[in-house]
Amino acid sequence: MTLKIALLPGDGVGPEVLAQAVKCLEAVEETFNQRFIFKEALVGAIAIDKKGTPLPDTTLKLCKESDAVLFGAIGDPKYDNDPDAKVRPEQGLLQLRKELGLFANIRPVLSHPTLLDKSPLKKKVINGTDFVIYRELTGGIYFGEKKLNEEGTKASDLCEYSEAEISRIAHLAFKAAKGRKKKLTLVDKANVLESSRLWRKVVTRIGESYPEVALNFLFVDNAAMQIILNPRQFDVILTENMFGDIISDEGSVIGGSIGLLASASIGEENALFEPIHGSYPQAKGNDIANPIASILSAAMLLEHFGLIEEAWAIKKAVDKSLKKGIVTPDLKENSQYGTNQVGDFIAHNI
Amino acid sequence: MTLKIALLPGDGVGPEVLAQAVKCLEAVEETFNQRFIFKEALVGAIAIDKKGTPLPDTTLKLCKESDAVLFGAIGDPKYDNDPDAKVRPEQGLLQLRKELGLFANIRPVLSHPTLLDKSPLKKKVINGTDFVIYRELTGGIYFGEKKLNEEGTKASDLCEYSEAEISRIAHLAFKAAKGRKKKLTLVDKANVLESSRLWRKVVTRIGESYPEVALNFLFVDNAAMQIILNPRQFDVILTENMFGDIISDEGSVIGGSIGLLASASIGEENALFEPIHGSYPQAKGNDIANPIASILSAAMLLEHFGLIEEAWAIKKAVDKSLKKGIVTPDLKENSQYGTNQVGDFIAHNI
Ligand SMILES: CC(C)[C@H](C(=O)O)[C@@H](O)C(=O)O
Ligand SMILES: CC(C)[C@H](C(=O)O)[C@@H](O)C(=O)O
Numbered sequence: 001m002t003l004k005i006a007l008l009p010g011d012g013v014g015p016e017v018l019a020q021a022v023k024c025l026e027a028v029e030e031t032f033n034q035r036f037i038f039k040e041a042l043v044g045a046i047a048i049d050k051k052g053t054p055l056p057d058t059t060l061k062l063c064k065e066s067d068a069v070l071f072g073a074i075g076d077p078k079y080d081n082d083p084d085a086k087v088r089p090e091q092g093l094l095q096l097r098k099e100l101g102l103f104a105n106i107r108p109v110l111s112h113p114t115l116l117d118k119s120p121l122k123k124k125v126i127n128g129t130d131f132v133i134y135r136e137l138t139g140g141i142y143f144g145e146k147k148l149n150e151e152g153t154k155a156s157d158l159c160e161y162s163e164a165e166i167s168r169i170a171h172l173a174f175k176a177a178k179g180r181k182k183k184l185t186l187v188d189k190a191n192v193l194e195s196s197r198l199w200r201k202v203v204t205r206i207g208e209s210y211p212e213v214a215l216n217f218l219f220v221d222n223a224a225m226q227i228i229l230n231p232r233q234f235d236v237i238l239t240e241n242m243f244g245d246i247i248s249d250e251g252s253v254i255g256g257s258i259g260l261l262a263s264a265s266i267g268e269e270n271a272l273f274e275p276i277h278g279s280y281p282q283a284k285g286n287d288i289a290n291p292i293a294s295i296l297s298a299a300m301l302l303e304h305f306g307l308i309e310e311a312w313a314i315k316k317a318v319d320k321s322l323k324k325g326i327v328t329p330d331l332k333e334n335s336q337y338g339t340n341q342v343g344d345f346i347a348h349n350i
Numbered sequence: 351m352t353l354k355i356a357l358l359p360g361d362g363v364g365p366e367v368l369a370q371a372v373k374c375l376e377a378v379e380e381t382f383n384q385r386f387i388f389k390e391a392l393v394g395a396i397a398i399d400k401k402g403t404p405l406p407d408t409t410l411k412l413c414k415e416s417d418a419v420l421f422g423a424i425g426d427p428k429y430d431n432d433p434d435a436k437v438r439p440e441q442g443l444l445q446l447r448k449e450l451g452l453f454a455n456i457r458p459v460l461s462h463p464t465l466l467d468k469s470p471l472k473k474k475v476i477n478g479t480d481f482v483i484y485r486e487l488t489g490g491i492y493f494g495e496k497k498l499n500e501e502g503t504k505a506s507d508l509c510e511y512s513e514a515e516i517s518r519i520a521h522l523a524f525k526a527a528k529g530r531k532k533k534l535t536l537v538d539k540a541n542v543l544e545s546s547r548l549w550r551k552v553v554t555r556i557g558e559s560y561p562e563v564a565l566n567f568l569f570v571d572n573a574a575m576q577i578i579l580n581p582r583q584f585d586v587i588l589t590e591n592m593f594g595d596i597i598s599d600e601g602s603v604i605g606g607s608i609g610l611l612a613s614a615s616i617g618e619e620n621a622l623f624e625p626i627h628g629s630y631p632q633a634k635g636n637d638i639a640n641p642i643a644s645i646l647s648a649a650m651l652l653e654h655f656g657l658i659e660e661a662w663a664i665k666k667a668v669d670k671s672l673k674k675g676i677v678t679p680d681l682k683e684n685s686q687y688g689t690n691q692v693g694d695f696i697a698h699n700i
């Protein structure tokens with residue numbers, strides 16, 4: 001198989017971790033006789049610096065022409081505390097998601113047997129956790145109309161959802177549940193929000209076509225609690241954009257490090273794979289960022305194209321690095337291994 | 351001192367737990383020679399059943415005429431899965447908050463030395479946690495315009511904030527920080543939301559009047575992670591309505607049981623005190639609900655009126671019940687003590 005893969009390193013530690021994922025894909029090319037054509041493009045703060053926009057046309061064009069996008073990270077603190085900034089790095093990612101129609105963000109949350117001690121949660125609470133979050137990615141308050149009055153004293157954001165937006169991701173989530181533990185939990189705030197009530201109505205109706213899947217509901221405040229109290233209760237969590245953002249970052253504490261968590265963003269015609277961690281600007285250039293989330297994003301990419309054995313080889317190599325302790329300092333205090341060495345080790349074991 | 355206290359038991363376990371708080375206040379009356387005049391009124395699902403509205407006029411009138419409101423709990427599952435319900439219990443609480451102008455919800459989060467084992471988090475992570483969340487309570491997406499199109503295929507909620515709404519709670523939060531560990535963390539999503547950027551701008555400006563308080567910022571997704579990874583880093587967290595709802599329920603896992611957490615909702619002229627837990631309908635009438643959150647709400651009420659010694663007596667009695675294991679089953683498996691017995695024990699020890 002030949003796959004055209006757009007590489008978008010982005011900001012902060014993005015380039016460093018993405019380079020490790022590429023190493024691993026190159027190892028897959030050799031071992032499994034596949035062919036990947038990589039092309040790189042700018043996105044985020046670095047694109048603003050060089051081209052004046054966080055998502056240059058050439059970048060978007062490249063992504064559209066590619067079979068998949070491998071994304072690094074986005075964001076730069078110099079924009080965060082400037083409420084008057086006209087452009088922001090994050091707009092690049094949001095616009096990219098929208099333009100590519102990546103409506104479903106899929107985030108697996110697993111406890112790693114070798115890392116049970118790293119989590120702030122007790123072993124007995126997290127052991128055996130295995131759920132996946134389906135987060136709607138191109139609707140809701142992230143993309144609704146934003147307003148600021150002229151005096152700069154009043155601001156608003158609109159959270160809007162249509163039946164069609166809810167239904168397409170709901171089908172994906174139910175299908176996933178069908179192939180897993182057959183349980184789907186909708187997270188919403190239907191006791192307060194109109195948009196949440198629409199979610200509940202549409203998802204309930206769609207659920208009738210998946211009688212083998214048990215559907216239940218949790219208010220988002222309760223969900224934020226349950227994910228910590230008893231993460232094993234979950235199989236597939238379906239939720240809207242902002243709630244998904246919050247609870248999936250929260251869920252990352254289960255695995256012991258956010259540096260382990262990959263995600264896939266899926267649309268009708270495109271797909272993008274990225275770590276769930278941010279650009280971690282403090283670590284930039286220090287060769288300490290954990291490359292595993294980026295490497296596992298590459299594995300999710302392979303799975304997406306049916307390259308199951310290849311994805312498996314990456315995951316096994318990652319497990320080996322965890323078991324042998326060939327990991328970055330976030331996973332082992334005073335670890336001698338840097339981003340590059342961990343990437344090399346994993347790539348060599350594919 | 352004579353205080354007129356409106357009692358709003360509400361739904362589910364609300365009446366049971368509120369009755370224990372009243373017992374404790376009666377004990378305070380005797381021991382400290384204070385006088386509380388209690389009057390009860392309907393709110394929530396029970397008010398819908400009896401009066402057709404979740405907040406009857408007589409209830410609102412009583413609350414306005416009282417010095418403070420002691421609230422039980424609200425919500426009934428029969429409304430949750432009915433997207434077409436015209437009235438909902440929760441509207442009663444939201445409307446009450448709005449009508450009484452209760453713009454600041456204050457939720458302390460503490461680790462209890464005697465309950466460290468009950469938390470799903472590791473002891474070493476939570477030991478010594480002591481922060482307080484200032485949640486804006488009468489603005490944002492809870493109260494913004496809600497729309498549903500005629501076909502019922504599109505729904506929206508508006509998240510709106512004005513400078514004035516942000517500034518009044520920000521001042522309260524900065525003052526609280528000044529009297530504590532002098533650190534204030536604003537939780538927002540300023541990299542995406544216009545309303546969050548207004549929060550950041552206004553809070554930054556107000557912070558200049560509190561130079562002794564260190565101000566920092568966290569995106570809400572990161573905050574959801576940090577509260578679990580390292581809860582001791584926080585002192586005062588300030589945030590908007592919905593984010594506060596989510597992260598304060600999440601924070602409840604630190605204390606070992608949501609049944610322990612009280613909250614105060616403060617306005618210019620009124621104040622309401624309630625547990626942060628919900629109506630827990632499965633437990634209704636079983637004498638198993640933990641009354642401590644409700645009892646500690648009564649303690650917060652006393653503190654609000656400067657009755658510090660009285661509040662202290664309640665808290666000490668609560669500590670005693672925790673130390674002696676005179677607690678409900680949520681805190682001790684197979685505990686023989688019910689809601690009433692725990693309430694009696696605490697009241698007798700005041
Ligand atoms: C960078 C930011 C816009 C983004 C989001 O909130 O969607 C990130 O936090 C994520 O979760 O992918
Ligand atoms: C009952 C509900 C409307 C309420 C809220 O979300 O504000 C509750 O969850 C709370 O946190 O007090």
